[in-house]
Amino acid sequence: MATIVKTPSGSWKAVIRKTGWPTTAKTFRTKRDAQDWSRRTEDEMVRGVYIQRSASERMTLEAALKRYLADITPNKKLSTRKSERGKATKLVEHLGKYSLVALTPDLIANYRDTRLNSIGRRGSPISSNTVRLELALLGHLYTVAIQEWGLGLTYNPVQNIRKPSPGEGRDRRLSADEEKRLFTVLRQHSNPMLTWIARIALETGMRSSEILTLTRSQVDVKRRVVRLTDTKNNEARLVPLTIAATDTFKQALNNPVRPLDCDLIFFGEPGRDGQRGPYAYTKLWNQAKKKAGLNDFRFHDLRHEAVSRLVEAGLSDQEVAAISGHKSMQMLRRYTHLRAEDLVIKLDRI
Template identity: 25%
Template structure:
């Protein structure tokens, strides 16, 4: 049996070359505690042995030939000096490694992807993707920074630049609020001690925009939708004649369909239910009860995260009944492919607005149109709040000015 031995000698390159295979440790004669260990596979590693506060430690300096014996000895002298001053260099190294790992995690982009995105996806998967995207679209220049380097002064400069660029105050406030919420979470998770974005006060903005259709605009919109529907049906008929002449298989004629495609029913439903676009496009037939004349918005599809029941008037019922004739077999009410819900109507919606000569009107304004019509017909604001699914009355109060007769009646009491 071979005996593995330890030897004492001044560590030099020539000594390392002449070591026998049985040597496993070489203690340096010049610097106490400095030594070399050799593994069974021949790997050579330099260490400094020291005692501090009753604790014995072997501090790894590096490996040969990455560093020479002379370089390792200089490193050992430096660390021995730190130990003599009461510093536990092993613990200091561990602390530095932890700080390095922490610094990697506390870069904004790393924090978002590794900690904040999973948290948001668990908390609210419906809005997580849109929320995370705000960091990339709003703060690309901040992504490489440490969280602790995102200061109030930096955000004030960012905000001023965005204002000069034409970004609306409400949009700026939304971006800053998103960033504040993320940094608050970083503090809660002990990744940073604090942040000072509370010094960045929201810009004063009037976010109570109410744009609804005037009577003539509504008429033009309905006429444009009908004209578009007829045009699509004519185009299908013309395409089928072309196919028939060439012996190609025909597509189903659209004249038997109440609606040529999804746009008109979606717009009419938005006008008569006040649903958000995302709520409409997430509807399944299981959510629609034509017999009992109501539909249900599930918590997973509601902005408030709460179930909401919306009654259906005769217009909405007729739309659902007409659409169901050819689409009731689908899972979603509006699908782009079997089992795959429709994602957006932006292109066709903008085109029909152009044809109707309606300007400064978003799809979301159909929701305002619904609420405004109710308010102007005397429906109380709390009922409007419940139909829209507003969490508080504050958002619904934007429609109060549409009922001036209530204020007139109040002062008339005097």
């Protein structure tokens, strides 16, 4: 039987001492609330389904995300760490003061709808994929809290709401004239690494993170292959090189200004620790594409273009996936956009 006493502050404290269970106590505003909680909790203990919820009632989402970013995020890839910090900022801004147990599906659904109707920093609506990834982070936080942190949560509220669709894949292709203008501008830059990086992306379909972290030992120009070990999906793969890609790598490998102690092919200036990280190309790339009149073109679109060209060249889906690293044919199709005029020419050959 629970003990219920009135505290000096006027609230009511219920204390449950039951054999086989740790002493459990909770304070309420009214005696009736204390009695109701006591009966409900003792009943759960008798049925063997009682869960200690005090930790999840005390921990706010802001505190939980701080712990997640400290314990879980550092085990992920560098690019993922950076993006998760940004997603966590938005979640804290809207939901940070709620305790984990207080966040219900309707509150999270309201967050989803609010974000989908928001305008981003660049003046465009927040994409459904951005919101989907924010909810994915929140959902995984609850999974970790339930399975590893032992916070006494009974369910994951994110699982009970509708997730935004990832949206249609971009269909931005690069015309021959645009390619000529772009690389004319890129070659005007004093550092040739900017041109080399863009050319390799267009010829191989590799992601920027895969290109920037390449070391000299990963590139075999004789066999014309690149061995990737640190990929987005954590699966190593060999990327075959076109003649143009091979020539570009030869130039990059023979870069006369590479320091003797640096193994990166595309290297930046030394940091505060004296170590060189990957080449920081983003600002220069944005300037170059605007100068070339390609404001709506993204660096990642080079990967789209490369994959589409591989399909147009007659490679099978399996062959293209082996080169690009796509794990599913569904995702590969999102990245592949064939020009309708090219298909018309092929139809005429039938």
